[in-house]
Amino acid sequence: MGIVINQSIKNTVITYIGFAIGAINTLYMYVQFLGDTYYGLVGYILSSANILMPLMAFGVHNTLVKYFNEYKTEEEKSKFLTFVLFLPLLLVIPFSLIAYFGYHQIALILSKENAIVYDYVWQIPVIGLSMGYFEIFYAWVKVHLQSVLGNFIKEVVLRILVSMTLFAVYLNWITPEAFVYALMGIYLFAMLFMKWFAFKVRFPLFSLSIPTNAKAIVVYSLFIILTGGIANLFLEIDKFMLNNYVKIENIAYYSVAIFIATVIAVPSRAMHQITYPITAKLMSENKYDALNDLYKKTSITLQIIGxxxxxxILCNINQLYVLLPQEYSDGIFVVFTIGLSKYFDLTLGNNNAIIFNSQYYKTVLFLGVLLLLVTIGLNMIFIPLYGLKGTAFATLLSITLYSLSKLFFVVLKMKLFPFSINTLKSFGILIATFAVFYFWDFGFHPILNIFLKSVLITLFYLGFSYYFSLSSDINSVLGKLFQKIVKK
Known part of the structure; x- marks a missing residue:
């Protein structure tokens, strides 16, 4: 457990450092150095590559983690590692042939609205393949408890290399066009470096023999392709579809707004690492009363923090957008709507962990497919009518419907419920805080304004949350913090 805890702490620190660097890149360097057109192009290429990634990886990055420890001998492990290393080629080879021979037709379709896309379409599968095999090699070292370097490359090194390349654009050492090619090179480098490290941790002894449970491996991998594909499509389909209806600059404006709104979901990702194994244990032991308590605790805790x-974000959004070029101002509505959907999803606590550890996970998967089709349909309706605001509204509707469907599924099928009277109290404090601080402007420089208002919001919001004892866990942390301050 010492290794696990040690690496978990290191990975958490690395993730937040990477997030900070990503914020600088997204909110400043891309905006100021690259320009709207090429920022939009980069956003489109990376979103499209992320959509392809689960296909290019064939779900092997999850399969490797799930099945590796089931093999006891070195010979069995070698067979398995060789098998999963080449398994993605079942999709990569035919996909590459289709992309090669059908490039002109595919590129014409994707560049119908934005001609600049045509010359860069080929980069999408290359980056997608690099992302996919990076995750495979990352999983390779994870199963050998060597995850820190891989996470550092993924979260920090990639972003630092992007920062350096953006700075090269600023100094006129390279052109924005060259940056797009350099970005592809960065992802290829990360994948090759990860491969080198994975093979250093354990060099594969290539075997032509097929592992004993090859059928189960393939079936599980196909399932992961489906689940991973749905998850990535939910995250990236809006930017992909924007390219078909509006000028590519709008993807740059949308990318900034989405990044800001996504900050709300960070606490959920951190808590998931802790609550997922606890949820699985309680369900395996049929301790549903304890599970319901955990469900309520995670719900109210995430609701307060999120x-x-x-x-x-909402109370400072106008000051934040003063720091950005005027063209980005349409993103304010996007931040409001996407932020609202993220906030609602947070209030469901460990809902996802409950579903994916239950016997109903496949049913919910197919529900996800249905709602993904709804998302695509809504985008096709609203983007031509309202542009960025249309895709934000479509995303709000689809994510809310998906979250509600998961909530009702757990409530009706498993008789678990995440909400309490404290849920309403917390929402009331949220509304009161918004009413008090949204229109408050100190008249200082936007950065100082944001800092001062954030301090007051934190004191007001957490003060009332503590006073009404909405969460025993949060009250305990705040109480200990207050005692330390008083002692000093």
Whole structure:
């Protein structure tokens, strides 16, 4: 457990460092150095590559983690590692042939609205393949408890290399066009470096023999392709579809707004690492009373923490956008709508962990497919009518429907319920904080304005949350913090 805890702490620190660097890149360097057109192009290429990634990886990055420890001998492990290393080629080879011989037709379709896309379409599968095999080699080292370097490359090194390349654009050492090619090179480098490290941790002894449970491996991998594909499509389909209806500059404006709104979901990702194994244990032991308590605790805790971030963003959004070029101002509505969907999803606590550890996970998967089709349909309706605001509204509707469907599924099928009277109290504090601080302007420089208002919002919001004892866990942390301050 010492290794696990040690690496978990290191990975958490690395993730937040990477997030900070990503914020600088997204909110400043891309905006100021690259320009709207090429920023939009980069956003489109990376979103499309992310959509392809689960196909290019064939779900092997999850399969490797799930099945590796089931093999006891070195010979069995070698067979398995060789098998999963080449398994993605079942899709990569035919996909590459289709892309090669059908490039002109595919590129014409994707560049119908934005001609600049035509010359860069070929980069999408290359980056997607690099992302896919990076995750495979990352999983390779994870199963050998060597995850820190891989996470550092993924979260920090990639972003630093992007920062350096953007700075090269600023110094006129390279052109924006060259940056797009350099970005592809960065992802290829990350994948090759990860391959080198994975093979250093354990060099594969290539075997032509097929592992004993090859059928189960393939079936599970196909399932992961489906689940991973749905998850990535939910995250990236809006930017992909924007390219078909509006000028590519709008993807740049949308990317900034989405990044800001996504900050709200950070606490959920951190808590998931802790609550997922606890949820699985309680369900395996049929301790549903304890599970319901955990469900309520995670719900109210995430609602309070996520609510603080959400209200902090909303009350400072106008000052934040003063720091950006005027063209980005349409993103304010996007931040409001996407932020609201993220906030609602947070209030469901460990809902996803409950579903994916239950016997109903496949049913919910197919529900996800249905709602993905709804998302595509809504985007096709609203983007031509309202542009960025249309895709934001479509995303709000689809994510809310998906979250509600998962909530009702758990409530009706498993008789678990995440909400309590404290849910309403917390929402009331959120509304009150918004009413008090949204229109408050100190008249200082936007950065100083944001800082001062954030301090006051935090004191007001957490003060009332503590006073009404909405979460025993949060009250305990705040109480200990207050005692330390008083002692000093």
């Amino acid at each position: 609510g603080l971030i959400f209200i902090g």
